[in-house]
Amino acid sequence: MSTYLVTGAAGFIGSVLAKKLVEMGHEVYTIDNLSTGFRENIPELVEFIEGNCQDKNIIEELNNVHFDAIFHLAGQSSGEISFDDPVYDLQTNTQSSLLLLDYALKTECKKVIYASTMSVYGEQPDEPIRETNRLIPKSFYAVGKIASEHYLRIYSEYGLHTTALRLFNVYGPGQNMKNLRQGMVSIFLAQAIDNRHIHVKGSSERYRDFVHIDDVVQAFLMANEDRRAGYNCYNVGTGVRHTVGNLIEKILAHLPFDVTVEYSGSTPGDQFGIYADIQKIRNEIGWSCHISFDEGLKRMTEWAIRAKELNHG
Ligand SMILES: NC(=O)c1ccc[n+]([C@@H]2O[C@H](COP(=O)([O-])OP(=O)(O)OC[C@H]3O[C@@H](n4cnc5c(N)ncnc54)[C@H](O)[C@@H]3O)[C@@H](O)[C@H]2O)c1
Structure with missing residues (x-):
């Protein structure tokens, strides 16, 4: 049995990762400030500390527990929201990384795995994007994530x-x-489910790389198994390009009712298009994704409709 810290386990990705680690028989701690997460998402048996990862007093509440690895996922996760309060964004997403790296060093935790983002790339050519591409961040969120990556690199030294x-x-x-x-x-x-209407801010020609949560959690687990030393960074995507228009069509096809669609406005800091080159993670840690976009979207749509029905009794 190993002992892990998964920050942000009340959130979307952190809760699934923490649940998986508990199911594997490990001991799991989390720090979460419940800003966007929900207490009920935190899996049973997870030791929960409520508070901010950028707060030294909260880090001290870990009581120098030795972790086999720290998975740092807690943070503000939207480029758009980072424009509301850039200083808070820096504290929540970057200062938190620095404090956790320092804790890892002090307590001889050898491994830190960080949830960075494709936003670090900014605008790029219409081709699969490699880890070596130049980083041209468009949001404060992306700048903070790049800074965290550099802290990881320095601490690897x-x-x-x-x-x-x-x-x-x-x-x-x-x-x-x-x-x-x-x-x-x-x-x-x-x-679509709440209003029977989708408002798309930006062009239908924008494109993205959509990766399913179960594949993402597997990437965290495999990164933890990787025994090579030093600092590494990897794209976690599917390598498949889907336009926003294509996504909307697929969502509509899965819904059992009609939905209207409107395109207007834009989102600050939004990239026009990006999709991943995933050769590096495949070659170095053996990860690839297993859930196709059609299958993943079908599962998500069914879940979302069921959740809505349950909420309305
Ligand atoms: N979801 C995505 O598509 C995506 C893409 C790229 C990167 N990421 C990164 O993955 C991580 C997890 O994203 P998610 O989609 O699960 O987001 P989420 O908002 O569902 O989860 C984040 C969790 O962290 C908690 N939190 C936020 N700031 C905190 C702080 N300062 N201290 C303690 N807890 C804090 C929130 O309450 C929440 O439970 C984030 O770091 C995000 O930037 C997510």
């Missing part, structure tokens, strides 16, 4: 094994359907 996973558009059951400023699939699906 002190002996930590650090990994940044640049997650592309993660979707799937459990995604927050109330936060209409984060998560393209969840936003459109929530609008």
Whole structure:
């Protein structure tokens, strides 16, 4: 049995990762401030500390427990929201990384795995994007994530094994359907189910790489198994390009009722298009995705409709 810290286990990705680790028989701790997460998402048996990862007093509440690895997922996860309060974004997404890396070093935790983002790339050519591409961030969120990546790299020089996973558009059951400023699939699906109307901010020609939550959690687990030293960063996507128009068509096809669609406005800091080259993660840690977009979207739509019915008794 190993002992892990999964920050942000009340959130979408952290809760699924924490649940999986508990099912595997491990001991799991979490820190979560419940800003976008829900207490009921935190799996049973997880040791929960409520508070901010950028708060030294909260980190001290870990009592110098030695973790086999720290998975740092807690943070503000929207480029758009980072424009509301850039200083808060820096604290929640970057200062938190620094404090956790420092804790890892002090307590001889050898491994830190970080939830970075495809947003670090900004505008790029219409081709699969590699980890070596130049980073041209368009939002404060992306700038903070790049800074965290550099902290990981510097701490690897002190002996930590650090990994940044640049997650592309993660979707799937459990995604927050109330936060209409984060998560393209969840936003459109929530609008469709709640209002029978989808408002798309931006062009239908924009494109993304949609990766299912179960595949993403597997990437975290495999990154943890990777025994190579130093700092590494990997794209976690499918390598498949889908336009926004294509996504909307697929959502409509899965719904048992009619939905109207309107395109107007735009979102600050939004990239026009991006999809991943996934050769590096495949070659170095053996990860690839197993859930096709059609299958994943079908599972998510069924889950979202069921959840809505349950909420309305
Ligand atoms: N969902 C995606 O498509 C996606 C893509 C790229 C990167 N990411 C990154 O993955 C991570 C998890 O994303 P998610 O989709 O699960 O988001 P989420 O909002 O569902 O989960 C984040 C969790 O962290 C908690 N939290 C936020 N700030 C905190 C802080 N300062 N201290 C303690 N807890 C805090 C929230 O309450 C929430 O439970 C984030 O770091 C995000 O930037 C997500």
